[in-house]
Amino acid sequence: MGELRALRWRDVDFANHTLHVRENYTHNQVRRPKSGKVRAVPLIDLAAARLDGLSRRELFTQPGDLVFCNPLGSYVHDGDLRRRFYAALRLAGLWHRRHEDKPITFHDLRHTFGTLAVKVWDLPTVQGYMGHSDIKTTMGYVHHVPKTEHADQLSRLVGSADPATPALA
Known part of the structure; x- marks a missing residue:
């Protein structure tokens, strides 16, 4: 979650189908990823299409801006991100899995x-x-x-x- 919260538009390389994981945002601090190493991960077409749509929003689309931000362009609170995740589980018809012995987590x-x-x-x-x-x-x-x-x-x-x-x- 911290890596997603710290993702900036400069980290999204649509041309090479790659996301660069450079930072992690946890406990109100920006740090290197947990491993301490910057890495690149593949960006699949489905995610790229969603990110492309998000890149067309009115504000916060410059290279240094956060991809996933609050209405002021700052870091999304982890609780807000979890609530959105659980809402997506509901929409996908998977909410019932939250109440089993091993509930779905972010x-x-x-x-x-x-x-x-x-x-x-x-x-x-x-x-x-x-x-x-x-x-x-x-x-x-x-x-x-x-x-x-x-x-x-x-x-x-x-x-x-x-x-x-x-x-x-």
């Missing part, structure tokens, strides 16, 4: 990214995009990696075994 968006990312990129790439300083943190998403290719490889190996060869115990 931070779950980050976990969703990690879960999807490991399905298409290798772990060091995901580590870089997520800003994890230790690959062990990224390894928490490994169980989401599809095993289809490995299962196919093993199936071919087992299927190619000579039926006359005794099975190994």
Whole structure:
């Protein structure tokens, strides 16, 4: 959330489909991202389209302006951002999930990214995009990696075994 709250228009690179994570805004302070490292993450088409629409607002669209700001152009309060998030859950028909044993939280968006990312990129790439300083943190998403290719490889190996060869115990 802090990285989104600190995102400025100069950090949005539409041409290269990239967001640059340079700052984090938490506890009324601007800091480097949690990892201490600036990083670039892919900007998917759906998000780019929404940001493009937002970039056409009347005010606060200069490079140094915040992408997500309050009516005065300053940082959005984290409580206000959470309320908007929960309102979006309601509109999406997912509000009921807030009341289960493990309710949806704003931070779950980050976990969703990690879960999807490991399905298409290798772990060091995901580590870089997520800003994890230790690959062990990224390894928490490994169980989401599809095993289809490995299962196919093993199936071919087992299927190619000579039926006359005794099975190994």
